[in-house]
Amino acid sequence: MNLYQAVKVSGSEESLGRGFMIVLNDRIASGIWTTKQNVDAMNTFRAFEQGYLGTIMNDEIEYYYPPTRPNGFHYFNISNVTEASQIPEVIILYSYQGLNPNLVKVAIKQLGAKGIVLAGSGAGSWSNSGEIKNKEMYESIIFQLFTRRTMAGSVPKDDVPDYGIASEFINPQKARILLQLSL
Incomplete structure (x- = not known):
């Protein structure tokens, strides 16, 4: 069916x-x-x-209602992308108690990440040591998209540091794809 x-x-x-x-x-x-x-x-x-x-x-x-395009969404033309290697590396890091903030450095220097999706607890929040590494990452011109670990909810712009991008209602997996396409 x-x-x-x-x-x-x-x-x-x-x-x-x-x-x-x-x-x-x-x-x-x-x-x-x-x-x-x-x-x-x-x-x-x-x-x-x-x-x-x-x-x-x-x-x-x-x-239930007429067609409409969701706010803030853009259409990406990827017809010229022929190999996965043409898409920038974007890593998802999930926050948890005791997370080693040096994972950010590993993602950038060893894995070549051009962007990182930071899936935080609550409305995308991170520990103080994580925030310090995130600021260092920003200074390295690495794009950071803040999102949440939970199934639903929002990470509003007001809850994200000035150097970050709020995912709002987008989950980490979809945020990663959007950031890859945006880069």
Whole structure:
């Protein structure tokens, strides 16, 4: 049924202008806001606070609102990228108690990272020693995108140091891809 519904949604004129979508279990969700939440559950994909775009009821597509583009999202033309090596290295570092802040240095100097996604606790917060390394990283012209470890929530601009970029509602994995495309 999922495959049938996905084909039906992708072929519908009502689906134009909505970006990439995930169609599963009678739900239509934006690929930007959808996250896999459980490795064992059949209904694992969820669109948390941002919600779903629509549903399929009695074999009819029902969208909740007209097409719109999410705020702050740009379209990237990657048709000229032929090899993964053409995409800049961006590392995700997850904060935890006792994290060695020198991992930042390793990511830059040994792994050649051009950007780092910092998945912090709460609204993207880091320890004081981590903040010092992050500031050093900024001075090395390494782009830093602050995000959260939790499944949902926001990292607002006001909670991020001046040298960082707030991911707002984007999870670390999607933030990494966006930073790679932006660089």
